[in-house]
Amino acid sequence: QVQLAETGGGLVQAGDSLRLSCTTSGRTFSTYALGWFRQAPGKEREFVAGISVSGTNTGYGDSVKGRFTITRDNAKNTVYLQMTSMKPEDTALYLCAVRVGGGSVYTVVYEYDFWGQGTQVTVSS
Numbered sequence: 001q002v003q004l005a006e007t008g009g010g011l012v013q014a015g016d017s018l019r020l021s022c023t024t025s026g027r028t029f030s031t032y033a034l035g036w037f038r039q040a041p042g043k044e045r046e047f048v049a050g051i052s053v054s055g056t057n058t059g060y061g062d063s064v065k066g067r068f069t070i071t072r073d074n075a076k077n078t079v080y081l082q083m084t085s086m087k088p089e090d091t092a093l094y095l096c097a098v099r100v101g102g103g104s105v106y107t108v109v110y111e112y113d114f115w116g117q118g119t120q121v122t123v124s125s
Helices: none
Strands: 004-007 010-013 018-024 032-039 046-051 058-060 068-073 078-083 092-100 119-124
Touching: 004 092, 018 032, 018 092, 018 119, 032 068, 032 078, 046 068, 046 078, 058 068
Parallel strands: 010 119
Antiparallel strands: 004 018, 018 078, 032 046, 032 092, 046 058, 068 078, 092 119
């Protein structure tokens, strides 16, 4: 069982930046593919960003390309989501996800094995 804890959410204004962090338990972080998803009230969970086990490959949802960046720090068991030029439509609960193993970037909910509880991000206009 892998436990995940997201931090860094909050209330920001349109155009601001925010960095989310997700720290996992366990000693095999370097074998995890990682992802960030978001879910707004009444909407389906949406892929935001993913990073491969090696960290060399990343992928982004169309709505955040060019604005968000995902990175990982294996020494700290942490994955980050740097968000810039934020928009009100970025408002959502942001969730971190872990997939054990695999050599790609994963963009679909069912491809992940473990999930955090999420951190709320609210962007005011």
